[in-house]
Amino acid sequence: MKRSSYPKRYLLSAFITLLIFFLGISLGIIIDNMRVSYVENLNAQQEINFEDLQLQSSYINTLKSENSSDVCSAYQAVIERAVGDLSDSLAEVEDYSQNNRINKEDYDRIQKKYILDNIRYWFLVKTAKKQCRLNTTTILYFYDSKCTICPNQGVILSYFKKIYGNNLLVFPINMDYGKDLSIVKAIKNQFNVTSYPSIIVNGVTYKGVVGKEELAGILKKDFQEANSLNSKDEK
Amino acid sequence: MNTLLTVLLWGTYLVGLYSLIFWLITLLNTDITKEPKLKKIKNWPSVSVLIPAYNEEKTIEACALSALSLDYPKDKLSVIIINDGSKDKTKQIAERLAKKYDNLRVINLENGGKARAINKALETVDSEYFACLDADSFVDRETLKKMISIFKRSSSKVAAVVPAMKVYNPKTALQKIQDIEYNTAILLNRLLSELDSAYVTPGPFSVYKTKVVKKIGGFDEQSLTEDQEIAYRLQKNFYTIKQCPDAWVFTSTPSNGRAFFKQRRRWNRGGIETWLKYRRLLLNPKYGNFGIMQMPLIAVGYLMGILALVFAFFFYIKPLFRSIHDLYLVNWDFMTYIKDALKNGLFHNFTWLNFDFLTFFFVFTFSALAIITVIYAFKYTKEGWKLGRILMLIPYILLYYLLQSVIVTVALTETILNKKRRW
Numbered sequence: 001m002k003r004s005s006y007p008k009r010y011l012l013s014a015f016i017t018l019l020i021f022f023l024g025i026s027l028g029i030i031i032d033n034m035r036v037s038y039v040e041n042l043n044a045q046q047e048i049n050f051e052d053l054q055l056q057s058s059y060i061n062t063l064k065s066e067n068s069s070d071v072c073s074a075y076q077a078v079i080e081r082a083v084g085d086l087s088d089s090l091a092e093v094e095d096y097s098q099n100n101r102i103n104k105e106d107y108d109r110i111q112k113k114y115i116l117d118n119i120r121y122w123f124l125v126k127t128a129k130k131q132c133r134l135n136t137t138t139i140l141y142f143y144d145s146k147c148t149i150c151p152n153q154g155v156i157l158s159y160f161k162k163i164y165g166n167n168l169l170v171f172p173i174n175m176d177y178g179k180d181l182s183i184v185k186a187i188k189n190q191f192n193v194t195s196y197p198s199i200i201v202n203g204v205t206y207k208g209v210v211g212k213e214e215l216a217g218i219l220k221k222d223f224q225e226a227n228s229l230n231s232k233d234e235k
Numbered sequence: 236m237n238t239l240l241t242v243l244l245w246g247t248y249l250v251g252l253y254s255l256i257f258w259l260i261t262l263l264n265t266d267i268t269k270e271p272k273l274k275k276i277k278n279w280p281s282v283s284v285l286i287p288a289y290n291e292e293k294t295i296e297a298c299a300l301s302a303l304s305l306d307y308p309k310d311k312l313s314v315i316i317i318n319d320g321s322k323d324k325t326k327q328i329a330e331r332l333a334k335k336y337d338n339l340r341v342i343n344l345e346n347g348g349k350a351r352a353i354n355k356a357l358e359t360v361d362s363e364y365f366a367c368l369d370a371d372s373f374v375d376r377e378t379l380k381k382m383i384s385i386f387k388r389s390s391s392k393v394a395a396v397v398p399a400m401k402v403y404n405p406k407t408a409l410q411k412i413q414d415i416e417y418n419t420a421i422l423l424n425r426l427l428s429e430l431d432s433a434y435v436t437p438g439p440f441s442v443y444k445t446k447v448v449k450k451i452g453g454f455d456e457q458s459l460t461e462d463q464e465i466a467y468r469l470q471k472n473f474y475t476i477k478q479c480p481d482a483w484v485f486t487s488t489p490s491n492g493r494a495f496f497k498q499r500r501r502w503n504r505g506g507i508e509t510w511l512k513y514r515r516l517l518l519n520p521k522y523g524n525f526g527i528m529q530m531p532l533i534a535v536g537y538l539m540g541i542l543a544l545v546f547a548f549f550f551y552i553k554p555l556f557r558s559i560h561d562l563y564l565v566n567w568d569f570m571t572y573i574k575d576a577l578k579n580g581l582f583h584n585f586t587w588l589n590f591d592f593l594t595f596f597f598v599f600t601f602s603a604l605a606i607i608t609v610i611y612a613f614k615y616t617k618e619g620w621k622l623g624r625i626l627m628l629i630p631y632i633l634l635y636y637l638l639q640s641v642i643v644t645v646a647l648t649e650t651i652l653n654k655k656r657r658w
Contacts, residue, residue: 003431003473003523009264010528013257017249020256024596031592155561159568162575212565 036106043110046117049082053124060131072132079128079136082121111177118171119183125169129226137168137222140200142193144175153197153209160215168219240549247542248597250535255604257528258426262611265429276387279311281362282379282442287317287352291370292324294487299332301373303339306380314339316370317356320346325370349438350454350461357445357453365445367462372439373403375483382442382479394447394474395466396482397424397433398440399616403485409495411627412635413488415609421480422612428478432529436466436476439486447474460505467513470525480615496642503646507537511650540643547637550594605632 060072125138141157143150157170175196178184187193191205198207202222210218284302288295295316302314316329318341329341342356353367364383368374382396399421402414427433436443441462448454451468458464466476489495510533517534519526562569609628613620 003521003525005520005523005527006430009257009260013253013260016256016260017253020252020600021249024600027596028592152560152564155564159565159571162571212568 036110039106039110043113043117046082050117050120050124053079053082057124057127057131060128076128076132076134076136079125079134108177111174112181115173115178115181115184118173119187121169122171133226135167135223135226137164137202137219137226139168139170140187140191141170141172142175142188142198142200143172143196144179147196149209150197153199156210156212156215157199159212160219164219167223240545243542244546244597247539247546248601251539252600252604254532254535255608258423259604261426261429262422265426276384279308279380280364280383280386281311282307282313282383283356283360283362283365283445284312284314284368285317285353285356285360285365286314286368286370287319287349287356288321288325288329288370289319289346289349289352290321290323290325292321292328294371294373295325296328296332298368298370298373299329299339301375302368303336304376305374305378306376309338311362312338312379313362315342315356315360316340317342317344317352319344319349319352348456350456350458353461354453354456357449360445362445364442365448366440366442367438368440369438369486371487372400373485374398374440375485378440378479378482378484379442381482385477385479386442386444389477390475392473392475393444393477394469395436395441395443395476397428397436397476397478398482398484399424399478399480400437400439400484400486401616402488405488407490408627408630409492410488410490411623412631413495415624415627415631416635417486417488418616418618419609419612422608422615424478425480425615427529428476430524430528431475432525433476433478434466434470434525434529434533435460435463436469438462440482440484458505458509459501460509463502463506463509464512467509467516470522471513471516499639499642500646500649503537503540503643504649506533507646507650510534510537537643537647540640541647543637543640544644547640551637602632 056078122138122140125134125136128134129136129138139157141153143153154172157172161168161170173184175184191200191203193200193205193207195207197209198205199210200206201218202225206218284305286295286298286302291298299314299316305312314336316333316339318326318329320343326341326343333339333341342352342359344352344355357365364386366379366382378398382398385396386393400417401421402410402417405411405414424433443465447469448465451465451472454461455464455468469476489498510530514530516522516526517530522530565571606628609631613624618624
C-alpha cells in the first residue's frame with residue numbers, strides 16, 4: 001500500500017522559503033549600498049570640515065604676534081567638534097567592519113581614507129595645540145586584527161573617551177589597512193612602533209595594553225601640563 | 236570558524252523556515268475551523284480504559300473517577316487499573332474503588348514497567364478499542380465519544396486516535412511555559428494528523444484498535460518511550476493515526492527543573508532510540524509524508540538541539556563574557572557607562588553602519604512566525620489570553636528552547652555513548 005505525499009506542497013514550501021531568503025539577501029545588499037553611500041557622504045563632509053580648519057590654522061599663523069585669543073577660542077570649539085565627528089564616524093566604520101559582508105573593495109578604500117584623515121587631524125590638532133594652547137590630549141592608537149589583546153585597549157580607550165569627551169582625541173590606525181601607506185610607515189619609524197597595540201600620547205610611545213590606572217595617570221599628567229602652560233601664559 | 240558558523244546558521248534558518256512554511260501551507264489547506272461533529276452512533280463499540288500505575292496514590296483516584304464518569308454507555312466501558320507493584324497506597328485505593336464500581340477492576344503485578352503492564356492487561360481485554368490513560372492525567376467527560384466518532388468516520392486503516400493534551404492546573408512558571416507548549420502542540424498534532432505523520436500516541440488517553448495492537452505485537456517493553464515506539468510501528472505497518480482536536484485530556488506536568496529534566500531526558504532518549512530503530516523509513520517514498528518529510532524533520536530537530544547550543548554560545552554566552560571582561564578592564568566602573576547612556580541615550584550610536592541586518596532578519600522572521608503560531612494555537616484550543624500568559628511568551632521563546640537543547644544534547648550524547656538507561 002502506498003501512502004500519500006504532497007510533492008507540490010514540498011516544492012511550493014521550498015519556493016516560498018527561497019523567496020523569503022532572497023528577499024533577505026537583496027535587502028541586505030540594499031542596506032549595504034546605503035552604508036557605502038552613507039560613508040562616502042561622511043567623507044565628503046569631513047573633507048569640507050578639514051579644509052575649513054586648515055584655513056583657520058593658516059589664518060591664525062598670519063595673526064601670530066597680534067592677540068589671537070578670540071580667533072583661538074572659536075577655533076578650539078570648531079576643532080573639538082570636527083574631531084568629535086571624525087571619531088564618531090570612525091566608531092561607525094569599526095562597527096561596519098563587523099557587519100559588512102559584501103562590499104569588500106569599497107570598505108578597503110574607506111578604511112584607508114579614514115586612516116589618512118586621522119593622521120591629518122592628528123597633525124592639525126598638534127599644531128593647534130601649540131598655537132592656541134588647547135586643553136586637549138591626543139592619542140594615536142595602532143592595532144591590527146591579528147592582535148587578540150587589542151580589543152582590550154580599545155575598550156579602555158573608549159572608556160576614557162566617555163569620561164573626557166572631546167578633550168581627549170583618539171586617532172585609531174588600523175594597520176590591516178595602514179601598513180602600505182608611507183605616512184603611516186614614517187610615523188611608525190619615528191615613534192618606534194614595532195608591535196600592537198601601541199599608543200602614542202604626547203610624543204611618548206607605550207607598547208602593549210596600557211591598563212586603566214596607568215592610562216589615567218598618563219592622561220592626568222598631560223592635562224595638568226596643558227593647564228599649567230595655559231595659566232603661565234595668562235600671568 | 237566564522238564562515239562555518241554563518242553557513243550553519245543560514246542552513247538551520249532555511250530548514251526551520253521551510254518546515255514552518257510547509258506547516259503553514261498545510262494549515263491553509265486544512266479546514267480546521269470546522270469541528271468534527273459527534274456522530275450519532277446507535278451501537279457504541281466496547282472500550283477498555285487501561286490505567287497503568289506505579290506509586291500514583293496522589294492522583295489515581297481522580298484519574299480513575301474521570302475515566303468512570305466518561306459520557307459513554309456504561310455496559311460498553313470498562314476501566315482497568317494495573318498496579319505495577321506500587322510501594323505506596325495505590326493498591327488499596329484501587330481496590331477500594333473496584334468494590335464501589337462494577338466496571339472497574341484491578342490487576343496487581345510485580346513491578347516491570349509501563350509497557351509490560353499494558354501488555355499484561357491487554358491479554359485480558361477483548362473490547363473492540365482500548366485507551367491508555369496515564370495515572371497522573373484526567374480525561375474530559377466528552378472525550379471518548381468524540382474520539383470513537385473519529386474512528387467511525389475515517390477509513391478502516393485508522394488504528395489510533397490521539398487526544399488534545401492540556402496542562403492540568405499550571406501553577407509554577409515552568410508549568411505555565413509548558414502550558415503554551417502543549418497548546419501549540421495541539422495545533423501541530425492536528426497538522427501531523429492531516430499529513431498522516433503523527434509519531435507519538437501520547438500516554439494520556441490515546442485510543443487504539445485492540446485487534447491491530449495485538450497483531451503488531453503489543454507495546455515494546457524495551458523502549459523508554461513506548462508511546463512513540465508504537466506510533467512508529469503503526470506507521471511502519473501502514474496504519475494511520477488521527478488526532479481528535481477537541482478531545483481534551485489534562486495531564487500533570489513537572490513543576491520544577493529537576494523533574495522536567497528527568498522527564499524530557501527520557502522522552503528525548505527514547506525518541507532518538509525509536510527514530511534509529513525505524514531509520515529505514517527515512518526518505519522512503521512508500522511511507523508518504525511520514526517518510527519524506529517527518530522522519531527527516533525529526534532528525535533535524537534533534538540535531539538543531541546541538542546547533543542551538545553552539546549558537547547560544549556565540550550569541551549569548553560569548554558576548555556576555557565579553558561585557559564582563561570589558562567591565563573588569565575598567566575596574567568595574569560601570570557608572571561611567573550608565574552616565575553616558577543617560578546623557579546620550581542607549582542608541583545614540585545607531586546608524587545604518589552598525590545595524591546588523593543578518594541578526595535582525597533572522598530574529599524578526601522567526602519571532603514573527605513563532606508568535607503567529609502561538610496566537611493561532613491558543614485561538615484553536617479556545618484558550619484566552621491573560622497577561623500572565625503573554626508574559627510567559629518571553630521565556631518561552633528566549634529560554635525554553637535553549638533548555639530543551641541542553642536536554643537534547645545530553646540525550647544524544649548518552650545515546651551515542653550507549654550509556655545505561657535510567658527512567
